[in-house]
Amino acid sequence: MKTILIIDDDSAVMALTRKTLQARGFQTLAANDGVAGIEMAKKHLPDMIICDIQMPQLDGYETLAALRQDPVTAAIPFIFLTGLADRKHLRQGMGLGADDYLTKPFSVSELMAAVKTRLEKQAAVQRRSERKLEDLRGNIGMALPHELLTPLNGILGFASIMMDEGVVFEPREIRDFAHNIQISALRLHRLIENFIIYSEIELTKSNPKKVQELRQNGRTLTREIITGVAREKAATAARQDDLRLDVQEGCAAMAGSYFKKILEELVDNAFKFSKKGTPVGIAAGVSEARFTLSISDRGRGMTAQQIADIGAHMQFERRFYEQQGVGLGLIIAKRLAELHGGDLLVESTPGEQSTVQMFLPLAVEGN
Incomplete structure (x- = not known):
């Protein structure tokens, strides 16, 4: 059964719309202003939202903008209800991402036609998303054999x-082989783990309820993890003297x-793509009510186009550089940050330096 959220401060319109939809097999939710509507949308993830424009606290435009900014609710079909006086402002709503509008007073047939059209469109979008996931599986299937063969x-x-029979090895040689x-x-x-994680991310991204669960259940104290990983990677690269740490405690929602x-x-990328004797800096803490992480190195850097082209199956300048792997690490980090309501940004100057910054929401007390 499809669920439709109605946001309207007009009780008469609300009652009529709910009655009409329920009589035709839809489950309905109701909110009488934009603030309550946003909360209900995030909590229940309805299949569609029908929203008035003129409302107290948050009007329809502000409500739509807030919903479109959150990946969990961004794809929910949205229909505006508007009076004749508001029609001149509809371009603003469509620019914010509204899918359709109904002019008050509207007939039952107009309401049901709009609902049917938008739900059919959403189903088509879902089918395209599923085809993309199938393509992803195919791409992984093509890339995986080559990457697995090398190790x-x-x-x-x-x-x-x-x-080899007849060959006697020294203990030192056996240790080197091992x-x-x-x-x-x-x-x-690591290759297999990255492919699995990337596939899980792509599947989760297409399911708003899974995204919501992921964000609600994460809580991590970060300082010990950062210092432990940083020192381990520095030791593996034999570059302990290059490591610069400035890490404060934070509690990230992940x-x-x-x-x-x-x-x-x-951190592995920072050491791998910079030379021994150049610093790798790692700073972390809480700033502007969110957890921030910054990792910088003075390595080969990336061009603006390379940063824009960050993708799952691209390894930058592979013809010129022989580092192994298919370049999944950076995109996995970016997608994980975005799934948790954060972001990951890359700033770089080719041949000079790179800085990766990650921003995550702080964990809510009690989670």
Whole structure:
């Protein structure tokens, strides 16, 4: 059963609209102003919203703007109710992302035609989204075999050497072989993990209810995770002296496993794409009522076009640089931040430096 939220301070119009929709099999929710309407939309995630323009506290335009700014409610079909005097302002509403409008007084047939049209359009959008997910699975299927073969070949190659009959190895040589096998195995594990996480992100992104659950259930104290990951990555790169830490405690609205994953990808990139002897700076804390993280390095940098083209299956300048991987780390970090109501920004000067900044909502007390 489809659910439609009606936001209107006119009790007569509200009653008529609800009665009409309920008689035709729809479940209805009601709010008499924009503030209450936004809260109900976020809580119940209706299949459609019908909203008056002239209302107290928040008018229809402000209500629509707030809903469109939140990824959880941004895609919900939205129909304006308007009096004749408001029709000249409809362009403003359509510019904000309204799907349709009804002029008061409207007939039952006009109401049902608008509702049917918008729900059919939303179903078409959903079908296109599902096709995109199928394309994603296909793209991953094409990229995965090549990326898996490189570490697998390393494992098989070193194992084959060790199993060669008639060859006696020194203990040091055996340790070197084992170390290289471990490096290839860890790379293989990380590749598979990244592909799985990216697929989960894309599936979650298309489900507003899952996004809402993700945002409500996350709570992580960040300082210990940041310092631990930073020191581990610096040690792995043999660059402990290059690490610069300025980390204050914060409580981010994100699960610890996701937060750690973002840190691992961003810090690993900072060391991987800069030279030994150049600083890698990591700063974190609370600013303007949100958690902020900044990671900077003085490495090869990125062009403005490369930043704009950040995508799941692009590795920048692969013809010129031989770092392994398919470039999923940065996009995973960005998508995870966005899923949790935050953002990730990249500023860079080619050949000089890069700074990645992440912003996340603070966890609400009690979560």
